[in-house]
Amino acid sequence: xxxxxxxxxxxxxxxxxxxxxxxxxxxxxxxxxxxxxxxxxxxxxxxxxxxxxxxxxxxxxxxxxxxxxxxxxxxxxxxxxxxxxxxxxxxxxxxxxxxxxxxxxxxxxxxxxxxxxxxxxxxxxxxxxxxxxxxxxxxxxxxxxxxxxxxxxxxxxxxxxxxxxxxxxxxxxxxxxxxxxxxxxxxxxxxxxxxxxxxxxxxxxxxxxxxxxxxxxxxxxxxxxxxxxxxxxxxxxxxxxxxxxxxxxxxxxxxxxxxxxxxxxxxxxxxxxxxxxxxxxxxxxxxxxxxxxxxxxxxxxxxxxxxxxxxxxxxxxxxxxxxxxxxxxxxxxxxxxxxxxxxxxxxxxxxxxxxxxxxxxxxxxxxxxxxxxxxxxxxxxxxxxxxxxxxxxxxxxxxxxxxxxxxxxxxxxxxxxxxxxxxxxxxxxxxxxxxxxxxxxxxxxxxxxxxxxxxxxxxxxxxxxxxxxxxxxxxxxxxxxxxxxxxxxxxxxxxxxxxxxxxxxxxxxxxxxxxxxxxxxxxxxxxxxxxxxxxxxxxxxxxxxxxxxxxxxxxxxxxxxxxxxxxxxxxxxxxxxxxxxxxxxxxxxxxxxxxxxxxxxxxxxxxxxxxxxxxxxxxxxxxxxxxxxxxxxxxxxxxxxxxxxxxxxxxxxxxxxxxxxxxxxxxxxxxxxxxxxxxxxxxxxxxxxxxxxxxxxxxxxxxxxxxxxxxxxxxxxxxxxxxxxxxxxxxxxxxx
Ligand SMILES: Nc1nc2c(c(=O)[nH]1)N[C@H]1C(S)=C(S)[C@@H](COP(=O)(O)OP(=O)(O)OC[C@H]3O[C@@H](n4cnc5c(=O)[nH]c(N)nc54)[C@H](O)[C@@H]3O)O[C@H]1N2
Ligand SMILES: Nc1nc2c(c(=O)[nH]1)N[C@H]1C(S)=C(S)[C@@H](COP(=O)(O)OP(=O)(O)OC[C@H]3O[C@@H](n4cnc5c(=O)[nH]c(N)nc54)[C@H](O)[C@@H]3O)O[C@H]1N2
Ligand code: SF4
Ligand SMILES: [Mo]
Numbered sequence: 139x140x141x142x143x144x145x146x147x148x149x150x151x152x153x154x155x156x157x158x159x160x161x162x163x164x165x166x167x168x169x170x171x172x173x174x175x176x177x178x179x180x181x182x183x184x185x186x187x188x189x190x191x192x193x194x195x196x197x198x199x200x201x202x203x204x205x206x207x208x209x210x211x212x213x214x215x216x217x218x219x220x221x222x223x224x225x226x227x228x229x230x231x232x233x234x235x236x237x238x239x240x241x242x243x244x245x246x247x248x249x250x251x252x253x254x255x256x257x258x259x260x261x262x263x264x265x266x267x268x269x270x271x272x273x274x275x276x277x278x279x280x281x282x283x284x285x286x287x288x289x290x291x292x293x294x295x296x297x298x299x300x301x302x303x304x305x306x307x308x309x310x311x312x313x314x315x316x317x318x319x320x321x322x323x324x325x326x327x328x329x330x331x332x333x334x335x336x337x338x339x340x341x342x343x344x345x346x347x348x349x350x351x352x353x354x355x356x357x358x359x360x361x362x363x364x365x366x367x368x369x370x371x372x373x374x375x376x377x378x379x380x381x382x383x384x385x386x387x388x389x390x391x392x393x394x395x396x397x398x399x400x401x402x403x404x405x406x407x408x409x410x411x412x413x414x415x416x417x418x419x420x421x422x423x424x425x426x427x428x429x430x431x432x433x434x435x436x437x438x439x440x441x442x443x444x445x446x447x448x449x450x451x452x453x454x455x456x457x458x459x460x461x462x463x464x465x466x467x468x469x470x471x472x473x474x475x476x477x478x479x480x481x482x483x484x485x486x487x488x489x490x491x492x493x494x495x496x497x498x499x500x501x502x503x504x505x506x507x508x509x510x511x512x513x514x515x516x517x518x519x520x521x522x523x524x525x526x527x528x529x530x531x532x533x534x535x536x537x538x539x540x541x542x543x544x545x546x547x548x549x550x551x552x553x554x555x556x557x558x559x560x561x562x563x564x565x566x567x568x569x570x571x572x573x574x575x576x577x578x579x580x581x582x583x584x585x586x587x588x589x590x591x592x593x594x595x596x597x598x599x600x601x602x603x604x605x606x607x608x609x610x611x612x613x614x615x616x617x618x619x620x621x622x623x624x625x626x627x628x629x630x631x632x633x634x635x636x637x638x639x640x641x642x643x644x645x646x647x648x649x650x651x652x653x654x655x656x657x658x659x660x661x662x663x664x665x666x667x668x669x670x671x672x673x674x675x676x677x678x679x680x681x682x683x684x685x686x687x688x689x690x691x692x693x694x695x696x697x698x699x700x701x702x703x704x705x706x707x708x709x710x711x712x713x714x715x716x717x718x719x720x721x722x723x724x725x726x727x728x729x730x731x732x733x734x735x736x737x738x739x740x741x742x743x744x745x746x747x748x749x750x751x752x753x754x755x756x757x758x759x760x761x762x763x764x765x766x767x768x769x770x771x772x773x774x775x776x777x778x779x780x781x782x783x784x785x786x787x788x789x790x791x792x793x794x795x796x797x798x799x800x801x802x803x804x805x806x807x808x809x810x811x812x813x814x815x816x817x818x819x820x821x822x823x824x825x826x827x828x829x830x831x832x833x834x835x836x837x838x839x840x841x842x843x844x845x846x847x848x849x850x851x852x853x854x855x856x857x858x859x860x861x862x863x864x865x866x867x868x869x870x871x872x873x874x
Contacts, residue, residue, distance in 0.1 A: 150172075151169075151170050152167050154167055154168075154700075156594065157198065158258040159760055161596075161597050162329040162332075164180065164181075165700050167179050168588060170620065170621055175203070175588050184700050185700060185702045188330075192323075194763075201764065204570070204766065204767060207569070208581065209627035209628065210222040210628050211224065213580050232580055239563060246276070247275075249275065249279060249537050250267075250269075250540070252539075253280070254281050254761060255542060257596065259632055260596040261679040264649055265679075266632070268650065273643070273645060276502070280517075282515055283515050283518055283519040283855060284549070286325075286443075288454045288456065288515070289448070289457055290515045291499055295499060295725035295728060296462065297493050297719065299605075300493070300660070302478050304478060306327055306328050307328070307610060310436035313429075313440070313463070314326040314356060315442070317442060318352075318446075320336065328611075333359070340359060340361060347362040347432065351368045351817040351820045352752070361432070362432060366419035366420060367817070367819070372456045373415055373418045373419060373735060379462060381430035381434070382463070383407065387435060387467070388434065388467060389468050397493075397720055398722060399723035399725075403462060403724050406729045407732065434467055439469055450862045453857065454852065455731045455732065461721075473711065475709065476709065481598060481688050482687065482703050483594060483687045483694065484687060485664075490712065490717075492714060493720055495719035505518060506529055507527075513855050518856030520548060520851055520858050521848075523550065523556070526557040527553070540567040542574070543573060546574075546841045547826075551831065551844045552831065555831055567582040567584055567632055568584065573762070573828070573833075582635055583630070585623055590631065591617060591618050592616070592680060594616075594700070595683050596683075611702055614703060615694065616695045633676070637674075645670075648665050649665065649682055650663050666685070688706055689703050741862075746866040748785075749819055749820060750862045751823055751861070751865045752821070752861045752862065753822070753825055753842070762826040762827075765826070775838045777824060777827035779811070779824075780812070780816055781811075782813065782814055782817070782818040785818055794811075796838075797867050798869075803845055804847075806842065807840055807870060808840065824842075825841075826841075828840045828841035845863055845865065
């Protein structure tokens with residue numbers, strides 16, 4: 139094994155690791171002084187990332203060493219206050235209370251929610267599932283259902299491709315719908331320094347088409363930017379499919395050999411003429427034709443949709459049409475080509491140029507109060523507040539929440555707050571006292587990332603969430619823990635919490651190495667019945683998640699800076715003689731929705747409404763994470779909102795004003811800033827700001843989720859409209 143550290147003085151060392159704040163997993167060098175992490179910088183010795191990091195990665199030491207970091211478990215006392223409790227006592231009490239609740243209401247009164255923090259420590263959610271299964275409840279909810287549920291729902295309807303979508307690197311044209319990978323990293327382009335990768339691709343001749351109402355950091359690198367109205371992506375993609383079919387720019391041999399439903403799709407998009415589509419989306423016809431032709435003429439191309447498209451109406455249709463574009467225009471890896479997703483820490487397989495058949499959109503689970511169902515994207519997270527509040531005897535009474543912050547991420551904050559307060563038991567596991575944690579009956583602090591081991595297998599498995607995500611280079615890295623936990627702390631890893639709870643409840647846990655969600659996985663998941671008399675160590679859990687990997691974990695461990703395993707490179711094989719699967723271009727639900735969207739009148743702004751509100755992410759923070767250590771551009775604490783400078787005057791407002799943004803559901807105060815990269819008529823508000831409503835007087839920040847209305851939820855996934863929301867913008871008393 140190569141040396142993992144370099145000593146620069148007797149008590150200072152620099153240790154290679156990788157950042158787990160987001161799915162880019164950038165390799166980093168951590169400077170450790172007297173056992174404390176003091177600095178994080180990019181790792182220039184690591185392959186493929188050019189030493190890239192962002193402010194969130196560099197803030198890791200500030201998060202670890204934050205003076206208010208909770209180091210002990212907390213329990214709510216009779217006086218309503220949270221007070222320290224040893225973890226063993228906490229586990230005893232939680233086990234007893236869950237047993238008591240399930241005795242009265244059955245196992246389906248207990249649910250788990252895990253959020254995006256699962257990227258930091260994926261074993262936690264796998265153990266949560268193992269524990270819940272052993273308890274007899276199927277109620278495991280994740281952030282995926284309020285992120286991009288359409289990604290897997292559209293794959294269920296369309297089918298997938300065994301060898302996967304073509305890699306970004308191999309494509310001549312690439313379309314990004316509602317994503318800003320230069321800032322958000324995880325969608326739309328390679329995750330290893332996406333700004334640089336996009337620039338290089340355009341320099342070598344790639345046609346880069348970006349559909350976004352804002353001229354984002356990504357759109358600035360595009361060859362075609364369609365700065366369309368928000369909420370019109372389904373219409374836009376239907377228009378692009380229309381042009382490609384009308385002008386014969388599709389690969390008819392591929393379609394004939396691998397797909398069905400072409401004629402029905404062609405008929406359904408026929409009314410989406412360029413003139414209709416351009417008028418609806420508010421762009422020039424020529425621009426639309428140009429973008430569609432550039433895309434259609436490329437021999438190898440890819441489309442990726444992300445949150446902008448997912449939060450807007452008709453998101454399943456948008457994602458479905460993006461898969462149809464892949465099928466029409468050479469988006470899937472062909473026989474003899476380099477395999478785009480060569481598993482390294484996932485099990486080996488021989489990629490084939492053949493379809494996976496579509497599979498049912500709905501699974502078994504149904505929610506009693508709202509009727510929302512489990513779908514290919516998992517359980518309907520956005521339905522949870524109503525399920526808790528209205529479920530009655532059959533409802534959810536206990537929730538364990540790990541690595542998520544529902545108060546600032548679920549729709550309709552007011553309702554979420556009421557729901558969480560009404561629970562008999564709320565356990566929150568997090569790194570710090572989030573808005574959600576403040577409502578917990580029990581709070582469990584988890585170790586920070588540098589205090590645990592990890593491998594890159596979690597981000598490899600992103601390829602099972604939608605098409606064209608995850609690594610297309612055979613890169614892998616392992617990191618041992620870099621620092622010890624703070625002296626005297628009583629932290630519990632997420633996985634340990636569920637193991638020990640299971641032990642106390644007499645449950646036998648089986649860990650399953652589940653990647654993604656149902657269907658379209660090359661190898662069956664590995665399962666590990668756990669010995670309930672000996673708790674696996676953090677390192678052993680990480681080993682289990684890499685079981686059966688193509689490259690043994692021990693081999694990856696030989697390269698502390700990570701390694702590109704060129705030797706796993708392989709070619710895509712031909713179709714198996716036994717394969718009869720076909721890709722579906724005309725799913726009946728989607729064909730019906732195409733007709734419906736074409737009939738719909740353009741959204742009308744009601745009285746006083748002037749703008750459509752869209753989402754936005756910034757480089758300094760990750761959702762609600764990191765606000766306490768980030769260096770904000772504006773230190774006032776208000777939630778920032780952006781408008782085109784021409785939009786201020788008609789509203790009687792000026793940059794720097796605090797204004798009220800009102801949807802039909804709620805209203806929040808924001809601080810306005812001018813941003814001419816926005817399309818006029820659009821206001822973008824950053825998600826993740828704010829705190830509990832009861833603390834509003836202490837914190838001027840407000841959560842944009844207060845404007846989100848569950849009455850407008852998608853009927854398949856339950857995701858509500860979180861973008862293209864009609865709003866009024868009003869001066870606040872005393873500010874105009
Ligand atoms: N209106 C509106 N709503 C939205 C969005 C939007 O843009 N607008 N975005 C949506 C999207 S895409 C998402 S993904 C969700 C995000 O929803 P959530 O995942 O619920 O919210 P986050 O703010 O990402 O919270 C992640 C939490 O995980 C914690 N954490 C990090 N690592 C660990 C760990 O190892 N263990 C434990 N126990 N905790 C850890 C962090 O401290 C943080 O509190 O919100 C969705 N909701
Ligand atoms: N720095 C940073 N990185 C992050 C996060 C973060 O908070 N900060 N969050 C992480 C999470 S949980 C996720 S899910 C990913 C999200 O990653 P992305 O999906 O790339 O998120 P955004 O950067 O908000 O980009 C969404 C884009 O959609 C545009 N948009 C809004 N509405 C519409 C619409 O109706 N149609 C179209 N075509 N575009 C629209 C917005 O202008 C915006 O530029 O980022 C992850 N990475
Ligand atoms: S982009 Fe930033 S937050 Fe994401 S892994 Fe890299 S350094 Fe960490
Ligand atoms: Mo997300």
